Amino acid sequence: MRSAAASGAASIAAVAPRLGGSPAWRRIGRRPPVVAGAAILALLLLAAALAPLIAPHDPIEQSLGPGLTPPGRAFVLGLDSLGRDVASRIVYGSRISLLVGSIAVSIALTGGLLLGVLSGFYRGLADTLLMRVTDAVFSFPPVLLAMALMAALGANIRNVMIALGIVYTPRYIRLVRVGVLAASEQEYVAAARAAGAGDGRLLLRHVLPNILGPVVVQTSFSFGEAIIAEAALSFLGIGTQPPTPSWGLILSDAREYLAQAAWYPATVGGVLFLVVLAINLVGDGLRDALDPRSA
Amino acid sequence: MSAYLLRRILQIAPTLVLITLLVFGLLQVTGGDPIAIMLGPSATNELIEQVRHELELDQPAYVRYPRWLWRVMHGDLGKSIRTRRPVAHMILARVQTTVTLAVSATLFSVLVGVTTGVYAAARRGAPASYAVGVAAIVGASVPNYFLALVLMVILGVQLRLVPIAAFSIDVLREPQALVNLIMPTIALGAGYTALLSRITRASVLEVLGQDYVRSARAKGLAELVVIGRHVLRNALLPVVTQVAINAVYLLGGSVLIETIFALSGIGSLLVESIIARDLPIVQGITLVVGLLFILANLLTDLLYSLLDPRIRYA
Numbered sequence: 001m002r003s004a005a006a007s008g009a010a011s012i013a014a015v016a017p018r019l020g021g022s023p024a025w026r027r028i029g030r031r032p033p034v035v036a037g038a039a040i041l042a043l044l045l046l047a048a049a050l051a052p053l054i055a056p057h058d059p060i061e062q063s064l065g066p067g068l069t070p071p072g073r074a075f076v077l078g079l080d081s082l083g084r085d086v087a088s089r090i091v092y093g094s095r096i097s098l099l100v101g102s103i104a105v106s107i108a109l110t111g112g113l114l115l116g117v118l119s120g121f122y123r124g125l126a127d128t129l130l131m132r133v134t135d136a137v138f139s140f141p142p143v144l145l146a147m148a149l150m151a152a153l154g155a156n157i158r159n160v161m162i163a164l165g166i167v168y169t170p171r172y173i174r175l176v177r178v179g180v181l182a183a184s185e186q187e188y189v190a191a192a193r194a195a196g197a198g199d200g201r202l203l204l205r206h207v208l209p210n211i212l213g214p215v216v217v218q219t220s221f222s223f224g225e226a227i228i229a230e231a232a233l234s235f236l237g238i239g240t241q242p243p244t245p246s247w248g249l250i251l252s253d254a255r256e257y258l259a260q261a262a263w264y265p266a267t268v269g270g271v272l273f274l275v276v277l278a279i280n281l282v283g284d285g286l287r288d289a290l291d292p293r294s295a
Numbered sequence: 296m297s298a299y300l301l302r303r304i305l306q307i308a309p310t311l312v313l314i315t316l317l318v319f320g321l322l323q324v325t326g327g328d329p330i331a332i333m334l335g336p337s338a339t340n341e342l343i344e345q346v347r348h349e350l351e352l353d354q355p356a357y358v359r360y361p362r363w364l365w366r367v368m369h370g371d372l373g374k375s376i377r378t379r380r381p382v383a384h385m386i387l388a389r390v391q392t393t394v395t396l397a398v399s400a401t402l403f404s405v406l407v408g409v410t411t412g413v414y415a416a417a418r419r420g421a422p423a424s425y426a427v428g429v430a431a432i433v434g435a436s437v438p439n440y441f442l443a444l445v446l447m448v449i450l451g452v453q454l455r456l457v458p459i460a461a462f463s464i465d466v467l468r469e470p471q472a473l474v475n476l477i478m479p480t481i482a483l484g485a486g487y488t489a490l491l492s493r494i495t496r497a498s499v500l501e502v503l504g505q506d507y508v509r510s511a512r513a514k515g516l517a518e519l520v521v522i523g524r525h526v527l528r529n530a531l532l533p534v535v536t537q538v539a540i541n542a543v544y545l546l547g548g549s550v551l552i553e554t555i556f557a558l559s560g561i562g563s564l565l566v567e568s569i570i571a572r573d574l575p576i577v578q579g580i581t582l583v584v585g586l587l588f589i590l591a592n593l594l595t596d597l598l599y600s601l602l603d604p605r606i607r608y609a
Contacts, residue, residue: 136313139588140581141547144565151569151577152321154332228438232551235440238569255444255555258459262448269441277436284432 028289037281044275048094057085059092059245068261077267080253086264089245090271096246097275100161100230101223107165109219112172117203119173120180127177134170142167143229150238157240160230168222175218179211186210213290220286224279231272247272303596307589314585315367318578319360322352325574333376333572346376350575372579377571382579385564392560395464396549399476400484401542408488409534412495416503417522427492434489440551443482447555450478460557483552487541491534498530505529536599539591546584 028034047054056075057064062082069079077087119127137145149163180203183189189206197205233239234248242249247268254265322329330347331338350373351359366373372382415427451459462475502508503526511525512518550562557563561580568576 132309132313135310136317136585139310139314139585139592141544141584143547144550144581144584147550147565147569148318148321148577148581149324151572151574152324152329154325155569224436231438232440236551236554236566236569238566251441251444258444258448259452262452265441265444265448269438269444273437273441276438277433280432280436 028285031285033281034285037278037285040274040278041282044094044098044278047091048098051091051095055085055088055091057088059089060084060243068257068264070261070263071267078261078263080250080264081257086250086267089250090247090268093245093247093250093268094275096157096240096244097227097230097272100157100164100240101226103161104164104168104226104230105219105223107161108168108172108222109215111165111169112176113208113215115169116173116176117180117208120177121184121199121203121207130173130177134173137167137170142225143232146229146233147236147238150233155233155238155241157244157246160233160239164226164229168226171218171222172215175214176211179214180207183207183210217283217287217291220279220283224276224283227272227279228276299600300597303593307593311586311589314589315364315582316360318582318585319356319363321578321581322350322574323356329574333574349374367582372582373575375568375573375576377568377573377576382575385576386561386579386583389559389561389564392464392553392558393546393549393562395466395476396479396483396552396558396560397542397545399480400487400545401538403480404484404488404491404541405535405538407484408491409495409531411488412492413499413522413527413530415492415496416499417518419500427496431489431492431496434485435493437485439482439486439548440555442485443478443552443555446478446482460555462556462558464558479552479556479558482555483545483548486548487545495530495534498533499526502526502530532599532602536595536602539594539598540588543584543588543591546587 062084064083064085065079067081067083071078075085080086119130146163146167153159192206231248234246235252240246250268257264330343347353411427415424418424447459450456463472464475466472511521550565553560553562554566565580
């Protein structure tokens, strides 16, 4: 197990220097699925940033017209049961998804980097203990663990970010630890140490740049997972609370009208699916470029 | 073999302890007084104190943990705050639905995922193989709760093939209920199917490049025999051995699927309990799932070491 992890990490260290303007990187940039994914994500970012400008209506203003008006000229994606503009709600909802996704992943990334370095670079008791803790966390399906944490913390958007951040941290700990372990054994690190470099300089200049690739790849996939998870928790009523237009809440409302208005769940669910698909396409591309061995 | 088993069990022990600590800790991290939160604003002080005493929350954590652990080891997961019934009974009453779903989704995923994966590898470059690849990334990206709604609209509302929700999936007692399993099975299994298809394809492609496959072909064996006897046996080892672990992971998705289709399983019990902030049930379910995972992991390792003796001596 350990030897497999070490050889995997060696490959990580061997590939990582290609990050940047390398041939592999440019090749990936020309692949249509990756370009399509990146374009969808760019649109999403734009929509979130410019929500007040591009949303045709206030996302929580009711009675803009008769409830469940299907998509048409007046309302591009129709009106929900309370007469709210679905398009505006989806545009504002993108802010919630991006916010929860980025904060949750940032929490996991920060925690994982610190603890992973502690574990892989300094070893000892902390390493043993942290590995057992990550084992314990990996024993639960991620969504289920997030739910249990939400039960304890209470249902609101802040706790969604905290719960998902905690659930995703162990994967970064593992990833960083393995990378740091492998990089520490490289000759150039020994050389830098012999030349008098301190721990901080060793880590920042010689060890961490080598694990950047796999961390970037993990971040893209975790980000997509966090968006799905936030919508899932909100869908079940244990995440973001109304009237905040979370995609999960909109889908949960739409679910009540499957027979009368099938277009309604299709709009918001379709957007959610497209965004996650885009993230996965870009993630696959990043993995091929930065971390080919794990593909 | 028994030495290997003993070593694995010793390795598991610290993880087990940490899992119980994690689950026990759920009650400690509530913001504010957990009892007042659970019982809601209408609870009298008397009731709050009574429940606090029942849950032993009037004692320090280091006193409660060993006692709680002792009871858990004897099958006592505490009492529900909402229904005042034993948590273990409430979970057991719902087990059948969830197990049926998990087994059915696992069977579906293995069948479809492995078949399409092998096909895509054997017909590499063909349009159908490309289609399998596209389907795999679509299947991996569609949230299972959205897929469930899509299936409901198409199969339930438009085509009227199956009832939309609140149906029986007790297939052991009513074989005709098998059709009711179609939607929940696909919705729950799609993601895992996609994953299996991709893993199988990669695994088969790797084995196809081995020398012994070339030898088998050189002997003049039919392609079907080469794939069936020489390739699959080696390529599917990592796929098949992971089945138990993935079945436990499916329980995460089961929470959403049970809720959407109004099936009364462990997943929907969890959601009801979270909304009611009935933490003893949440603790009980989390603990059971964690233990199931450890068990699945152990079984996987043992199965693997039986099939591939190199593991035992590694």
